[in-house]
Amino acid sequence: MSLNESNPSIRILSVDDHPLLREGVAVVIERQADMLLVGEATNGAEAIDLYRQLRPDVVLMDLQMPGMSGLDAIRAIRAEFPKARIIVLTTYVGDVQALDALKAGAAGYLAKSSLRKELLDTIRTVHAGRSHLTPAVASAIAMHAIDDALSSREVNVLRLVAAGKSNKEIAGQLVISDDTVKAHLKNIFAKLAVGDRTLAVTVAVRRGIIEI
Incomplete structure (x- = not known):
């Protein structure tokens, strides 16, 4: 898809190896007047290549994918593009995985089961330069903040x-x-x-x- 610099929409790259998930995200985004899905990737390596080509405003990133994981892709994208805004959209909402994603540079962390409104609100929040964590994830991170980590x-x-x-x-x-x-x-x-x-x-x- 070509870039359209005159388009004020939030330009989004969706990264997930499950076609049905990408299709669901596409349906939700296409109904929003202020959002535009500019690309889709099925693994971390594709995500990096498409980010370079498309320079999206926000990336929706799965973590568990074949080949390069979402976590490695976040690190690589943020290393090359420090201002990249990435939201993790995952099946797993564990505190350790969430903390790893945040340390890698993710600005948001959501479960795939999140309500449509929560996804859209998070996209807009992250696009505006802020971070977003669900209360459950934030609470889990806080709960285990002083725990001894496994070696x-x-x-x-x-x-x-x-x-x-x-x-x-x-x-x-x-x-x-x-x-x-x-x-x-x-x-x-x-x-x-x-x-x-x-x-x-x-x-x-x-x-x-x-x-x-």
Whole structure:
């Protein structure tokens, strides 16, 4: 689509690997007199290329996509275009994932299940140079702000637990001892305030620490 500098509309790039989601976003945007969908991408790499070509006012970015993730795309776009305004539109609203997106440069964070009005209000808010977080996400971030974060090794252990691996299998895969695996699990349980492996995985997925 060609640029139209005389058009006052908020020019939007939609990035998601699910066609139905992109179609839904397109339907909502085309009904707004002050918005224009200028492009669609299916992964992070495409998003970067289209951003360079189209220079949209606002990007709607999914996080989990094949190839380059949305988080990596946000970092890359913001590194090249520091004033880029990006809203994360995702299935997962965990505090860890939300905080990672904000640190990467996202100005907004919404669940895909958000009401149409909330999406439109967020687009207008971010376009105006402000940030927007839903109360639920903001509350979750605040709630866990002083928690001890899991180390990268603990996250790796937890991913293998989520994959159904035994302590012995985890030890073999990470080239550590069984006792070290047990020590990592003890730390994970304490940091997540849970008492077993199943709950650890459940909480970690909900908070966006790991994906399954």
